[in-house]
Each structure stands twice: as structure tokens, then as C-alpha cells.
Amino acid sequence: MAALDDVDVKEGVDQETVDAVSKLSGTYKHGWNTEIEMDYAPKGVNPDIVRLISSKNNEPDWMTEWRLSAFSRWGQMNEPKWAMVSYPKIDFQDIYYYARPKSMAEKPKSLDEVDPKLLATYAKLGIPLKEQAILAGVEGAENTPAEGRKVAVDAVFDSVSVGTTFQAELKKAGVIFCSISEAIEKHPDLVKKYLGSVVPPSDNFYATLNSAVFSDGSFVYIPPGVRCPMELSTYFRINAENTGQFERTLIIADKGSYVSYLEGCTAPKRDVAQLHAAVVEIIVEEDAEVKYSTVQNWYPGDENGVGGIYNFVTKRADCRGDRAKVMWTQVETGSAVTWKYPSCILRGDDSQGEFYSIAIANNMQQADTGTKMVHLGKNTKSRIVSKGISAGQAQNTYRGLVSMHPKAKNSRNYTQCDSLLIGDKCGAHTVPYIEVKNNSSRVEHEATTSKVDDDQLFYCRSRGMDEEEAVALVVNGFCKEVLQALPMEFAMEAQALVAISLEGSVG
Amino acid sequence: MALAKLKQDTTAARLADVTLPTGAAWANAARADALARVRAMGLPTRRDEYWKFTDPTSLTAVDAPAAALFDTDEAPLFDAVDRVKIVFVDGILDAAASDDLTVEGVVIERLADVMAADIHWARDIYGVLETCGQKPVERALAALNTAMATDGVVIHATAKAAKPINLIYLHSDPASDVVLHNLVKVDAGAEVTLLETGPAAARFSKCLEVDVAEGGAFHHVRVQGRDHERRAVTHCFARISAQSTFKSFTLTFNGVLTRNECVIDIVGDDATAHVAGACVGDGHDFHHDDTVFVTHDALRGESRQVFKKVLRNGAVGVFQGKILVKQGAQKTDGYQISQSLLLDDDSQFLAKPELEIYADDVACSHGSTTGAIDETALYYLRSRGVPADQARNLLTLAFLAESLEEIADPALANDLRDRLESWLARHR
Numbered sequence: 052m053a054a055l056d057d058v059d060v061k062e063g064v065d066q067e068t069v070d071a072v073s074k075l076s077g078t079y080k081h082g083w084n085t086e087i088e089m090d091y092a093p094k095g096v097n098p099d100i101v102r103l104i105s106s107k108n109n110e111p112d113w114m115t116e117w118r119l120s121a122f123s124r125w126g127q128m129n130e131p132k133w134a135m136v137s138y139p140k141i142d143f144q145d146i147y148y149y150a151r152p153k154s155m156a157e158k159p160k161s162l163d164e165v166d167p168k169l170l171a172t173y174a175k176l177g178i179p180l181k182e183q184a185i186l187a188g189v190e191g192a193e194n195t196p197a198e199g200r201k202v203a204v205d206a207v208f209d210s211v212s213v214g215t216t217f218q219a220e221l222k223k224a225g226v227i228f229c230s231i232s233e234a235i236e237k238h239p240d241l242v243k244k245y246l247g248s249v250v251p252p253s254d255n256f257y258a259t260l261n262s263a264v265f266s267d268g269s270f271v272y273i274p275p276g277v278r279c280p281m282e283l284s285t286y287f288r289i290n291a292e293n294t295g296q297f298e299r300t301l302i303i304a305d306k307g308s309y310v311s312y313l314e315g316c317t318a319p320k321r322d323v324a325q326l327h328a329a330v331v332e333i334i335v336e337e338d339a340e341v342k343y344s345t346v347q348n349w350y351p352g353d354e355n356g357v358g359g360i361y362n363f364v365t366k367r368a369d370c371r372g373d374r375a376k377v378m379w380t381q382v383e384t385g386s387a388v389t390w391k392y393p394s395c396i397l398r399g400d401d402s403q404g405e406f407y408s409i410a411i412a413n414n415m416q417q418a419d420t421g422t423k424m425v426h427l428g429k430n431t432k433s434r435i436v437s438k439g440i441s442a443g444q445a446q447n448t449y450r451g452l453v454s455m456h457p458k459a460k461n462s463r464n465y466t467q468c469d470s471l472l473i474g475d476k477c478g479a480h481t482v483p484y485i486e487v488k489n490n491s492s493r494v495e496h497e498a499t500t501s502k503v504d505d506d507q508l509f510y511c512r513s514r515g516m517d518e519e520e521a522v523a524l525v526v527n528g529f530c531k532e533v534l535q536a537l538p539m540e541f542a543m544e545a546q547a548l549v550a551i552s553l554e555g556s557v558g
Numbered sequence: 559m560a561l562a563k564l565k566q567d568t569t570a571a572r573l574a575d576v577t578l579p580t581g582a583a584w585a586n587a588a589r590a591d592a593l594a595r596v597r598a599m600g601l602p603t604r605r606d607e608y609w610k611f612t613d614p615t616s617l618t619a620v621d622a623p624a625a626a627l628f629d630t631d632e633a634p635l636f637d638a639v640d641r642v643k644i645v646f647v648d649g650i651l652d653a654a655a656s657d658d659l660t661v662e663g664v665v666i667e668r669l670a671d672v673m674a675a676d677i678h679w680a681r682d683i684y685g686v687l688e689t690c691g692q693k694p695v696e697r698a699l700a701a702l703n704t705a706m707a708t709d710g711v712v713i714h715a716t717a718k719a720a721k722p723i724n725l726i727y728l729h730s731d732p733a734s735d736v737v738l739h740n741l742v743k744v745d746a747g748a749e750v751t752l753l754e755t756g757p758a759a760a761r762f763s764k765c766l767e768v769d770v771a772e773g774g775a776f777h778h779v780r781v782q783g784r785d786h787e788r789r790a791v792t793h794c795f796a797r798i799s800a801q802s803t804f805k806s807f808t809l810t811f812n813g814v815l816t817r818n819e820c821v822i823d824i825v826g827d828d829a830t831a832h833v834a835g836a837c838v839g840d841g842h843d844f845h846h847d848d849t850v851f852v853t854h855d856a857l858r859g860e861s862r863q864v865f866k867k868v869l870r871n872g873a874v875g876v877f878q879g880k881i882l883v884k885q886g887a888q889k890t891d892g893y894q895i896s897q898s899l900l901l902d903d904d905s906q907f908l909a910k911p912e913l914e915i916y917a918d919d920v921a922c923s924h925g926s927t928t929g930a931i932d933e934t935a936l937y938y939l940r941s942r943g944v945p946a947d948q949a950r951n952l953l954t955l956a957f958l959a960e961s962l963e964e965i966a967d968p969a970l971a972n973d974l975r976d977r978l979e980s981w982l983a984r985h986r
Contacts (some may be wrong), residue, residue, distance in 0.1 A: 134696040
């Protein structure tokens with residue numbers, strides 16, 4: 052593994068930072084494989100495969116039709132080429148679109164009936180599918196009080212959901228948390244009303260493909276006024292070879308509700324790149340709040356760029372009601388190629404969107420990621436904090452849009468994106484789009500070291516620090532802003548990230 | 559790859575009746591090559607990413623939309639500055655109205671003459687820097703200019719020029735469609751200042767290629783005319799060598815559509831490149847686009863991009879700026895700021911401030927802000943007895959001042975500040 056020991060790091064970059072990046076992205080811990088018998092749909096995609104996936108999930112006709120219309124649309128679309136990533140042409144007919152463990156042919160009625168091999172897989176990943184208080188295997192979590200730190204997990208293995216914990220307890224609070232296939236069966240009205248309402252089936256090439264072939268994913272509904280009693284989480288595991296994973300997540304936070312949602316993902320080491328094209332839709336009604344946190348740790352390929360996951364994901368939140376709030380936090384360390392822009396549509400007046408991101412790319416990894424903040428309502432606010440770190444020959448791009456529509460009076464945006472390069476063969480790029488169409492809004496975009504908050508500096512100076520110390524204090528803790536937004540369950544990743552500092556950033 | 563249908567149609571229509579001017583063999587070859595490149599690239603359309611914020615239709619249309627002549631009683635710009643005036647009327651050099659072209663330190667020739675000469679240094683620059691500037695982004699309108707231009711000036715600075723050279727572009731025919739191409743070659747250690755003023759034409763395509771040798775300096779101050787209806791697309795391609803300096807400033811008053819592209823290649827160590835601009839726009843028919851691309855391909859380069867826009871009554875301002883730092887261009891210091899002041903709710907600012915960095919020991923920053931006049935500052939001024947209109951103008955001028963500071967010669971900067979002040983006073 053190309054650790055970063057032999058890289059000539061420029062003066063000013065913290066050794067601790069280099070070590071942390073090396074540790075986070077240097078060795079892939081989750082690259083083992085689960086030997087398990089699988090059922091596959093034939094390779095390739097066509098209307099029959101779409102119908103097959105639909106029938107495997109026992110879907111009603113309207114759902115099958117919805118998929119088929121997306122599929123015919125997909126046939127007329129072209130792969131997007133604008134991202135700063137390059138990879139060999141994907142043969143969409145050489146992928147399995149559906150892979151299910153044989154033992155899942157009959158849906159287990161409870162977690163006790165789930166194939167022990169699958170349970171063992173998740174246990175090994177530190178995600179035991181037991182209804183216990185805390186996620187075991189989370190370093191640093193032992194010290195937190197057990198009560199109140201429950202996490203409900205929906206575990207997705209290749210194309211199917213293996214099981215969902217704490218469903219009964221959540222039901223008491225009125226919260227629906229289940230796989231999307233189960234939701235289509237049991238809550239068709241909700242699914243029909245919201246599915247595709249944030250990311251329409253024609254949205255973009257990968258979202259359209261997902262709309263046609265998604266096999267499973269998670270569904271969350273938080274009723275009005277309910278504060279979800281525990282964190283919800285989905286853990287995605289790709290295991291089968293040559294298989295694409297297309298999951299669909301739909302989260303609805305009704306008026307005045309609150310939910311914190313976590314997402315984790317890993318995959319075995321394979322020599323052939325695999326496609327992961329997910330869609331996440333979040334609907335946030337009046338006064339509701341959703342926190343969505345991701346630690347993306349798909350297999351990144353080896354040091355020569357062989358294998359790895361192509362992570363082409365569409366995530367979008369729609370703040371429909373007034374004072375709705377959504378917060379995206381992402382730590383991106385995995386995937387060979389990432390193409391991902393979790394976005395916020397700030398439709399309701401006084402709604403808020405936040406995006407905190409750390410993207411670490413090493414070896415041959417390529418990440419093109421960022422966010423879109425579309426301000427439509429009055430007094431809407433958004434904040435973007437993005438940190439990109441590249442090492443090896445990796446390329447890291449922040450790409451974002453901040454759009455203030457004419458009616459979004461008195462809105463605010465603040466964007467900060469910094470990048471750090473470790474070694475002289477990698478790249479860091481920033482591609483922000485700013486569109487301001489009214490004059491009562493304020494948009495500020497700035498990058499880097501050269502711009503340190505004067506007030507903070509003044510405060511430090513007034514406490515007796517010299518200029519250099521003050522700058523170091525303000526600027527250091529490169530990732531702290533992002534880490535503060537991460538839930539407890541990601542404590543292990545957070546601990547490693549704390550060591551990363553901005554010193555020596557390039558812009 | 560085949561061009562999109564719209565691109566094909568636009569290009570075919572525009573090139574249908576084009577006959578290339580003829581001259582010396584090298585000139586004919588450069589023009590033919592440029593035309594072939596236009597055909598291959600296709601002219602821009604609204605669907606091109608690089609034209610996302612600006613509609614090029616009126617720039618690529620077969621006929622130039624007419625523009626009423628602009629009448630003004632204002633004294634000519636830089637009147638107090640000792641300079642060589644070269645006058646173009648609707649794109650044709652007017653020798654009678656121009657000064658004698660003999661200036662110490664520079665050789666000034668007419669492009670038409672140069673393109674007819676069998677041997678001339680211009681062949682190493684004409685269309686050559688423009689071609690370099692076509693990667694990674696295609697600029698078909700610049701190639702079209704290279705193919706079609708017949709007039710312009712060719713300036714060779716061999717020492718420090720005794721006085722600035724002022725190109726004055728007059729507009730006399732409401733339908734004039736003008737293509738001008740200027741070349742500047744600055745020898746090692748030489749220095750020259752180029753001033754450009756005037757409304758130019760109903761539709762103005764202008765290309766400037768600048769080659770600055772080691773330790774040379776090129777200063778450029780441009781004021782784009784007051785004519786409210788003109789359209790302009792301008793390109794500046796500069797190649798700057800070790801320890802040389804390139805400084806360009808553009809002030810734009812109104813105009814229906816202006817697209818200024820500036821492409822700078824820093825190829826020698828320790829070189830400095832500054833591009834700045836201020837624009838003031840009033841009205842729904844104002845659209846101003848600054849597109850800048852600075853490439854650092856040498857050590858310790860310093861670049862600055864400073865752009866300020868003041869927009870009102872539905873005016874639209876665009877900034878697309880990019881700093882590209884190539885592998886090995888260590889110790890680069892790149893700075894980019896784009897700011898706009900929206901004086902009312904109808905105006906728009908669209909920006910794409912980009913960085914692309916492949917070297918780890920560099921500092922690049924880019925900032926962009928948009929907003930209204932600071933109410934607190936306005937309140938303060940009013941509380942000191944300054945009338946609201948005056949206070950607003952004062953703050954607006956202060957906002958624009960940062961970009962004017964990029965002009966090296968204070969006399970030129972002051973002249974422009976006065977113009978801005980009177981413009982603001984007229985547009986209340």
C-alpha cells in the first residue's frame with residue numbers, strides 16, 4: 052500500500068495531517084468478502100429486467116409502470132461528461148442489476164430468522180443487527196451513556212434489505228422505518244405521493260437508471276410533531292461481483308418533526324470496478340429538521356487504480372415548508388470515482404440548508420463532489436463548508452451551485468472551501484457557480500488561508516496571543532467544523548479527522 | 559465527435575459567405591488554418607458550458623444588429639495624457655485623424671501592411687497565441703477573428719516606449735460590423751502602454767495577442783464605450799516570460815452585450831500577471847461578461863484577478879474566472895476576487911470563480927461576494943449630513959476603487975475615476 056511515508060510533503064503541512072490521511076485512506080479494512088450463495092438476475096438491463104426486479108419486490112402495477120417509463124427515458128439520455136473525472140466506459144449490459152442472497156428468497160419475518168452468515172457480515176463491520184443500545188465496534192463510544200443512544204439499522208446487502216432493527220419501538224412513536232420495498236407494499240399512498248417528487252425520474256442519467264432498476268433502500272416517515280426517539284441508519288454493503296447497487300432512500304419529515312439519519316457503506320476488494328448509483332430524496336415539511344450524515348467508505352480500488360466503486364449518487368432535500376431545515380454532513384474517503392452533490396431546495400420561507408463535507412482522496416481516487424443550494428423562499432439561509440484533501444495521484448474537485456432566485460429576498464449564503472495537497476502529483480479543484488438574482492440577498496464565497504475571520508483573530512490577539520499563534524488557532528482544526536456536525540456513531544472517523552489541519556492549504 | 563445540430567447550423571450560416579482576405583503566403587495560411595478551426599469547433603451556442611451565462615446568438619448571427627450612434631459632449635478620455643493617437647473609424651484606420659506613428663522605443667505598423675509582407679516577425683504570433691489559448695476551452699469567436707481580420711495595429715516594443723499608444727475606435731455607421739486584430743511584441747526589458755477607447759462599432763470583434771519577453775512589461779488600459787446599443791466580443795491572449803509583467807484593466811460603461819475574454823499563459827519564472835475590470839451597467843439591455851483564464855506553468859508566478867461590477871435596473875453581470883496551476887508551477891501565488899453591487903432587486907450577478915491546482919506548494923484564493931449597498935455605512939454617511947444620493951454614489955465609487963488601484967499610472971486611474979463619478983451622477 053502506498054503509504055505517504057515516501058512522499059515529499061511541502062513545508063508547512065502538518066505531519067499529523069499526513070498520518071491521518073494515510074490512516075484514513077491508505078489501507079482498506081473492509082475489503083473482505085462474504086462467501087454466500089446468491090441469486091442473480093441475468094446480466095444487463097432491459098424492460099424484462101426492470102419487470103423482474105419489480106416482481107421480485109411484489110410491486111403493484113403503478114410502480115412497475117413508473118420504472119418502465121424511467122427506463123425508456125434513460126435510453127434517450129447521455130452519460131454526463133462535465134465532471135472532472137475520467138474512467139473507462141461503463142458497459143451497462145455487463146452488470147448484474149439484481150443480486151440477492153439465496154437465503155433471502157423468503158423474506159425473514161424477524162431478525163432471528165436472518166441467515167447467520169449475513170448477521171456475521173454486519174457484526175464484522177461493527178453493525179450488529181441486534182437491538183442493543185449502541186453500535187458496537189465504534190471506538191470511543193464506550194464512554195457515552197448507553198441510554199438514549201440507540202440506533203435503528205436497516206441493513207442492505209447487495210440488492211435487498213436484510214432486516215431493520217427497532218421497528219416495533221419506532222412504531223410506538225409513529226415513525227415508519229423500513230426498507231423501501233416494504234414501504235411500497237405497506238404504505239403505497241406515502242410512496243406514491245413522495246417518490247420522485249424531489250428527484251424526478253428524468254433528473255439525470257444515473258438517477259433515471261436508478262428509478263428504473265432500484266432494488267431496495269430505506270424508507271422513513273416521521274409524523275407531525277414527532278422527534279424520532281433514536282438515530283436511524285442504513286448500512287449498505289456491496290458483496291457480489293460485477294453487480295451494481297442501486298438503492299433508493301426516501302425520507303419524509305412531516306411538520307415539526309426531527310430525525311437524524313446515518314448512512315454507511317463498504318464493499319469487498321475486487322479487480323473490476325463496480326457501479327453504485329443511488330438516489331436519496333428528503334422531504335422536509337414546515338418546521339421540520341433532518342440531519343443526514345454519511346461516511347462513505349466504498350472500496351477505493353488499489354494503489355494503481357484497479358477496481359473500486361464508481362459512486363454516482365443523486366441526493367437532494369426539498370425544504371417544502373417554512374422554517375424547514377436540512378443538514379448534510381459527509382465524510383468521503385472511499386470510492387474510485389465519486390460524483391455526488393447532496394443538494395437543498397430552500398422553498399419554504401426561512402428555511403435553512405447546510406452542507407459540511409470532508410473529501411479525502413488518495414492513490415488514483417477521483418472525487419467530484421459538492422452541493423447545490425437553491426434559494427427560492429424568502430429569508431432562506433445556507434452554509435457550505437467543504438474541505439478537500441488529495442494525496443498520491445488523486446484528484447479532488449469541489450463543484451457547487453448557490454442560486455438566489457428573484458423571490459428569495461433577504462437570503463444568505465456563506466461558502467467556504469479549502470483544499471490541501473499532499474505531494475506534487477495530485478490535484479485540487481474548485482468549481483463554484485454563483486447566481487444572484489435579487490439584491491437583498493448576500494452571497495459570500497471564499498476560499499482559504501488568506502481569509503481568516505478578522506473578529507476571531509482580534510479576539511485571540513486581545514487575549515495576548517501573537518498574530519501567528521492566533522492564525523494557527525483559528526485556522527487549525529481544518530475539519531472541526533465538519534466534525535462537529537457528525538453524530539456520535541462516527542466517532543472513530545472523527546477522531547482520525549481531528550488530526551487534519553489546514554496548514555499549508557493551496558486554495 | 560460530430561457537432562450538435564444547433565452548432566452546425568449556426569456555424570454553416572455564419573461562414574456561408576465568408577471569403578478570406580488575402581496577403582502574404584504565411585498570412586493566408588494562418589487565416590485558412592483559423593477558418594478550418596472554426597469549422598471544426600463550431601461557433602458557440604447558449605448550450606455550451608462556457609456560454610452558460612451569456613447568450614452568444616447576436617455575436618454569431620450573420621448580420622450584426624444595428625446600434626444607434628452615441629452622441630456625447632464629454633471631452634475625449636486621456637486628453638491630458640501625452641500619447642500617440644491611432645484612430646479607427648468603423649474598424650478602418652484613419653491615417654489623417656491619427657498622429658505620426660514614429661515613437662521612440664516602439665515600432666508601430668498597420669496590420670494590413672504586415673499581413674502583406676513576406677517576412678515579418680508577426681507570423682510567429684498572429685493566430686499562434688490565439689491557437690494556444692483554445693485549450694482546454696474552445697474560443698471559436700477568436701479563431702473567426704483571426705480568419706477574418708484585415709486591420710489593426712502591430713506594435714513592437716524594443717525599449718521603454720516614450721509615450722502610451724492610444725487606439726481610438728470611432729463608430730460612424732449604425733450597422734458597422736467590425737473585426738480588428740492587434741499584435742504586441744515586447745522585447746526583453748522593454749515596456750509599452752496600450753490604451754484603447756471608444757464605442758468601436760455596432761458589433762465589434764477584437765483580438766489582441768501579446769508576447770512579452772523576459773523582463774518586459776505590458777500595460778493595458780481599456781475603456782469600452784458609452785454607446786448603449788453596441789455589442790462586443792474581445793479576446794486577449796498573452797504569453798508572458800520570466801520576470802515580465804502584464805497588467806490589463808478594463809472599464810465598461812453600458813453596452814447591450816460585452817464579452818471580454820482574457821487568456822494568460824505564464825511560461826517564465828517570477829512573472830506577474832494582473833487582470834482587472836470595473837463595469838457599471840444600467841438597464842435590462844445591459845449584459846457584461848468577464849471571462850478570464852490564467853495558466854501558471856512556471857515557478858513563483860503571481861497573478862491577480864480583480865473584478866467589480868455595479869448593476870442596476872435589470873443589468874446582468876457575469877464573471878467566469880479560472881486559475882490553472884500546472885504540475886511543477888510551485889510557489890505560485892494566485893488571487894481572484896469578483897464582487898458585485900446590486901443597486902436594485904432586478905439586477906443579476908452570475909459567477910463561476912474556478913481553481914484547478916496540480917502543484918502542492920502554492921497559495922491560491924478566490925473570493926466572490928454579491929449584495930446591496932451596506933445600509934450601515936449609508937446610515938453613517940447620512941447621519942453626517944451627506945444626502946442619500948451622494949452617499950450612495952460615494953459608497954459605489956469606493957466599492958469600484960479597489961479595481962482602479964490595479965492601474966499602474968495614477969494619471970490614467972484618476973481620469974477613469976472622474977468618468978465613473980460623472981456616470982454615477984447621470985444615472986441616479
